[in-house]
Amino acid sequence: MLYIFDLGNVIVDIDFNRVLGVWSDYSRIPLANLQKSFVMGDTFHRHERGQISDEEFAAAVCEEMDMALSFEQFATGWQAVFVALRSEVIALMSKLRERGHRVVVLSNTNRLHTNFWPGEYPQIAEAADKIYLSQDMGMRKPDAEIYQKLLEAEGFSADRAIFFDDNVDNIKGAQQAGITSILVTGKETLPDYFAKNPC
Template sequence: MLYIFDLGNVIVDIDFNRVLGVWSDLGRVPLATLQSRFRMGESVEQHERGEISDEQFAAAVCDELDIALSFEQFAAGWQAVFVSVRPEVLTLMHQLREQGHRVVILSNTNRLHCRYWLAQYPQVQQAADRLYLSQEMGVRKPEAVIYQQLLQQEGIPADQAIFFDDNLPNIEAARALGITSIHVTDASVIPAYFAEQR
């Protein structure tokens, strides 16, 4: 079997309020104001596909939020999204590989985040056979082609794949292609799923 894991809120807990909190402090703009303005909009999607640079992305978001930050200040906030690894998921990933299964990570991410989390959490990369990252692939979830590319590169049919993601549109898109998909609504979902398989 091929097991496909998302990264954020599946393997690593993330919290965008931490990002906004840093920007609020650095930019001297109330947190509630930033929370009301922040959207995972077109600039985020372009950045995750690798279509715009980190600097272009920072400028676009600062413009959307109407906040004055240096690129270094922006990056410091953007990296604050990561909270901690879910060790129980890493353990399961290692166990799956030991049992002869293929384990990969499929993440909508960007160069700024990758430079941080790959260095900060080396144990995540060590738990997977391969990383499939949106900014390297030029497409992002829930676009069907990202799943099709992954399956093609792995040489595995959709009915031999199981996908874990916290975002419902990503789950629905994968299911539409015939991939068994588990919606990770909290940290208990993945351990419970594997407990039921025993």
């Protein structure tokens, strides 16, 4: 079987309020104001597809949110999103590979984040056969093409794949591609799933 794991809030806990907190400290704009103006819109999606540079992304977001930050200040905040590794998921991924299954990561991410988390959490690369990143693929979840591209690259049919993600839209996209998809709603989701479905 092919097991596909999302990154944020599946393998690593993330919290965008931490990002906004750092930006608030640097910009002196109240956190509540930033929370209201922060949107994952077109600029965010284009960055995840690798269509704009980190610098262009930072400038656009600062303009959209009316923040006066240097690129370094923006980046420090942007990388604060990562909270902690879910070691129990790393253990599950490693166990799946030991039992002969293929284990990959499929993440909507961006250069600024991939300059940070691989060094911070080397266990992820160690526990996965391959890591697929949206900015490298030029596409992002929940677009149907990203799931098809992954299946083709891995040489698996959709009915031989299982996908774990914390985003409902991403789950629906994978289901439309014919992939069995499990919505991760908390840290108990994956251990519970594998307790009921031994690999």
